[in-house]
Amino acid sequence: MNLFDLYTNKIKKKIIKNKSIFNLKNQNDIKNIVVETPPDKFNFDLSSNAAMILAKNINKNPRVIAEQLKEILLKEIKDFSSIEIAGPGFLNFKINNNTWQKTIDSILKSNKSYGSNKLKKSFNIEFVSANPTGPMHVGHCRGAIFGDVLSNLLIFNGGKVTKEFYINDYGNQIENFVKSVYLRIREIKFKENFPDNKSLYNGEYIKDIANAVLNKLKKIKFDSYEKDFEILKKESLNYSLNLIKSDLKLLGVKHDLFFSETKMVKNKSVDKIIKILKKNNFVFEGFLEAPRGDDSSSWKKTKRLIFKSSSFGDDTDRALQKNDGTWTYFANDIGYHSTKLNKKYDSLINILGADHIGYIKRISAAVSAMSNNKINLTCKVCQLVKFLKNGEPFKMSKRSGDFFPLNKLLKEVNKDSIRFMMLYRSNDVELEFDFKKVLEKNKDNPVFYVQYCYARINSIFRTLKIDPSKKTSLSSVDFKINNFEQKLLKKIIEWPKVVEVASNKKEPHRIPFYLYELSTLFHSYWSKGNEDPNYKFIKNGNIANKVTLKIFQIISIILENGMFILGVSLPKKM
RNA sequence: GGUCCCAUAGCUCAAUUGGAUUAGAGCGUCUCGCUACGGACGAGAAGGUUGAGGGUUCAAGUCCUUCUGGGACCUCCA
Incomplete structure (x- = not known):
C-alpha cells in the first residue's frame, strides 16, 4: 500500500489512454512523472508534476495541460474530492472520504508489513x-x-x-598480537618485563587475554614462542573473537x-x-x-x-x-x-x-x-564519532589510554539510546555523541520523544479499556476528521515512501527522522485537547470519533515497525 | 602532491532519490498555555544571500565546474 506509486501508475495510465490529447508519442517521455507529498501550506494530500513533464515533451504551457489533465483525472479516477492547479503547473489532490476509509482499513490489515515495498532482491x-x-x-x-x-x-x-x-585472522598484525599475548604470559608467569616495542599491542586488555589463555593452557610451559605459536594463536584469536561477539550482542547486533x-x-x-x-x-x-x-x-x-x-x-x-x-x-x-x-x-x-x-x-x-x-x-x-560528555570531549582514564572499549560505553548509556542516536545523522557526516544528553528524558532526546509518543497512545487504549491490536471496520462509521488528523494521515501515507527511499539510497537515518516527525504531530494533537475541549478525543470515557482511534492504531503500527528496523525497544508504559 | 566526505538560522542538524511567490526541526533567546486524556508536553515570535563565483534545467540546498575553509585517508600494513 504505497499511495504514491499507486497514483503515479494510475495517472500514467490515464495519460496513455488519452495520449492523443497530450500528443504523447513515446511512453518513455512520461517516466519522470511522480506523485509526492505537497508542502504543508497547500493543505492537499498528494501532488504531481505530470503536467510539467508533459509540457516539456510537447512544448506547451504546463498550466493549460494541467487543466486538461485535471478534467480527465477527476472524471476517470474516483478517489479525489478535488484537484487544484498551483505554481508552475503542479496538480494538488485531495483524497475523498471513501478512499481514506479504504486506505485506513487496508493499512490496519497489512499491520506488521505496513511500509514494506516487497522488494525481491x-x-x-x-x-x-x-x-x-x-x-x-x-x-x-x-x-x-x-x-x-x-x-x-x-x-x-x-x-x-x-x-x-x-x-582478519591472518598476517603480520596477528603475529604481533599473538606475540604480545605470549610476552604478557611470560610477564605473569616469570615476572619478565614486557618490552617497549611499538609493533606490540600494549593495551591493558592483552593482560586479560593472557590470563585467560594461561588458565586454559595449564599444561603448556611457555618456554618457546615458536613451539607454542599455533595453539597460542588459536586460543588468543578465539578469546578475542568471543569478546567481539559478546560486545556485538550487547549492542543488539x-x-x-x-x-x-x-x-x-x-x-x-x-x-x-x-x-x-x-x-x-x-x-x-x-x-x-x-x-x-x-x-x-x-x-x-x-x-x-x-x-x-x-x-x-x-x-x-x-x-x-x-x-x-x-x-x-x-x-x-x-x-x-x-x-x-x-x-x-x-x-x-x-x-x-x-x-x-x-x-x-x-x-x-x-x-x-x-x-x-x-x-x-x-x-x-x-564518518567519525566524537564522544562528548556535557559538551566536553570525553577522556578516558590514563590507565586505558586512548582505547575506549565499547562495553564501557554500554555501561554508561543503554543500547536503545546508542542505536537511535548513532542513526540520527546521515552516515557521511561526523557525529557528536554526548552521552549525558542522550540520557535526558525530554524533547532534546529524540529516542525518548518517540518512545513517549508510543506510551501515550497505549495509555489512551488503557483508559478506553480497548485492546490496541483489535481492529474494527470503519465502513458503517461516519468518516469525519479534523485538521490534526488530516495532517497525521498525510504523514502516515508517507511511511512506505520513506522506507523505499531509505532502502534504495541505503540511508537508514531517514527512519528515525520520520518517526520523530510523526511523533511531533501526535504530541501536538494531544496537547491541543488541553487548550480546546473540541479536540479532546476521549469524552466521558468513550472515544469521540472511531476514526481517531484507527489513526492512533496506525501510528502505533508504524512506530512498532520503525523501531523494529532500528532495533530499539518501545515500552507501552514509561 | 592526490583521493574521498563535509559546509544550510547563534549552536546541532533535516530537506520526499532535481520541485512550489514563504528552505524546515531541536537547542538557545523572548512571549504564552497546566490539578490533564500522562505538562516527560504544546502554541507563538525573532533568527537565512543554503561558504564564494560560474554553468546545466520549465525548476538547483540538491547535478556539473572553479575557488575558499574544515575533516578522513594516501604501505608491500590490516
Missing part, C-alpha cells in the same frame, strides 16, 4: 570486521549499528540479507556469517581467482615504484603480480604480492570477495569506517573485474 552486507586482536572499541560502534539497521531495513522492505563479518581469512587462504581461494584474473589480462607481472611514506627503506624493486585496478576507475594499479612473494591484504580481500560473488547475491554492500575511504576504489575495481562489470559493490562510509 538478495543482499550481502559486510560490516564491523574488526580485527580479532581485542574487544571492540567505540569507533566500531557506528558502523556496527549502521550495518545492522540497514540489514533490518532491507529485510523489512522485502529483501533477503546475509550479514557477514570478515575475520548479530551476524549470520563469520568468514575466516586464514581458512580462505588455506583453501587456495586467492590463488584460484588471481589465476582467472590473470587469464583475463586484469593481472600482470611488473614493478611498482617505492611507496611514499616513512618506511621505504626496506623496499625492494622486485617483480610481482599487480592488479590493473586503474582500468576500473582506481587511481593506480595495486600490488597483489609483497616483497617475499606472499599475498597482500588486498589480494586476500579479492579472494574473499570472489567467494561472495560465487554466492550470486543481487547486491554486495560493504560498510566501512572513514579511515578506509582510500580502499574503496581498488576493491570496487576488483569486484567489477571479477563480475564482468555485472555486480557493483556499494561501499557506505560512516
